[in-house]
Amino acid sequence: MNIGQAAAASGLSAKMIRHYEQSGLVQPTSRSTAGYRQYQSKDIEILKFIKRARLxxxxxxDIAGLLALWQNPRRSNTVVKQVAQQHLQQVELKLxxxxxxxxxxxxxxxxCAGDGGANCAILQRLTDDSTKA
Amino acid sequence: MNIGQAAAASGLSAKMIRHYEQSGLVQPTSRSTAGYRQYQSKDIEILKFIKRARLxxxxxxDIAGLLALWQNPRRSNTVVKQVAQQHLQQVELKLxxxxxxxxxxxxxxxxCAGDGGANCAILQRLTDDSTKA
DNA sequence: CTTGACCTTGCCATATGGGTAAGGTTCATA
DNA sequence: TATGAACCTTACCCATATGGCAAGGTCAAG
Structure with a gap:
């Protein structure tokens, strides 16, 4: 399977698959003589995993770590949970x-009146600060 | 006033002030013979404006547009309000x-049990998808 | 005159993508 | 068999906003 098919199968773009490869998340199983990336169903699963994690x-x-844990049969779900909890905290912060x-x-x-005049509470606030309320 | 003082006065970093300059938001009033950026209180107000808008x-x-409106005595608050409303929509989307x-x-x-075992609902979800709930 | 604090520009990096260009490959069809 | 379409390759540039570092110039105080 070439990168185009892998993209279609995983829901990622070919571009992003290459990017994830360069970031160390996935390597294609092999390359053709011409250098084309060759993906197998195992690789597609990884790509889907990445896609879901990105969502x-x-x-x-984090995904690099999660992938390593995923592929490690002797993993500890405690570690996975920690990664997820820390990410959740980041999300909550941003929120x-x-x-x-x-x-x-x-x-x-x-x-802001929004009546076409020059007076504007928005610009006023950006000018004054007055971090009230 | 050099960039260091301007940074301290505005709450921005010198680095960011240069960046905003390169982005066309502020220019120092002048440069010293040696090429040092010289800021005046008018410039500081602009820098503070940028800082608040970034917050x-x-x-x-957007800030470029807001600054132009701010400095235009014949501005229309309708335009300002639109810019702010569109930004609010973006914020709500992200939210x-x-x-x-x-x-x-x-x-x-x-x-996820988090009991140190290998079973993990988190990895499970990333594997299965099952976009339920 | 030296030293330290400040300034300059410019590059690299983060994280996630989109785009584009120049070139090689593969395959089907004329 | 030759040609073209559709695919692949690498390697850039772009954007978002921000941080860091390096190499060098400047300035003021000692």
Missing amino acids: LGFPLA QELQAMKRTLQQTIAQ | LGFPLA QELQAMKRTLQQTIAQ
């Missing part, structure tokens, strides 16, 4: 930042 | 993605 937001470095932004944006936008 | 998550491209990730991560983590 959950795991960074590539809080975004929620704070959202609140402030909503409040500030609500204060 | 609200506005991308640099939803992260919330979905958070939910899935929490559920999956909860299903």
Whole structure:
């Protein structure tokens, strides 16, 4: 299976498959004489694993670790759980930042008349700060 | 005022001030004979504006537009409001993605025994998909 | 004059992709 | 068999915003 088929089968782009390879996450089983990457069903499973992990937001470095654990029959789920929990914390952190932004944006936008005038609560806030509320 | 003082006064790093300059957001009023950037209080206000806008998550491209409006006495607050509303939508979108990730991560983590065994609901989900719940 | 703190530019890196170019390969069909 | 389409290869550039480092110039104080 060439990279095009592997891309179609995994839901990733060929470009990203090469990128993940360069990042050390997957290597094609072999190369053809012409240098074409050859993938087998085992490789496709790995690619799908990566895709799903990316959908959950795991960074590539985490995925490298998860893949190693996945392929290790003597793995400990404690380690896996830790990785996931730490990632969850990152997600929650980002979530809080975004929620704070959202609140402030909503409040500030609500204060802007939007009547075509030059007075603007949004610019006002960016000028003044006044980190209130 | 040199870039170091401007950084301290604005809360940005000197590095970022140079970056914003290269992105077209601010130019120092002048340069010294030796090429040192010279900032004045007017510039500091701009830098603070950028800092606050970044804290609200506005991308640099948006900030460029906001700065232009800010400095335009004949601006229309309608335009400003639109920029802010579109940014708010982006924030809300990202928020939803992260919330979905958070939910899935929490559920999956909860299903992982974490008892040191090899069985792991997290790896299971990354293997199976089963995009349920 | 030396030293240290500051400044300059420029490159590399992060993380995730999109795009594009220049070239080789494979296969089917004319 | 020759040609073209569709695929592959590597290797760049672009974007997001930010950090770091290196090599060198400048300035002020001692």
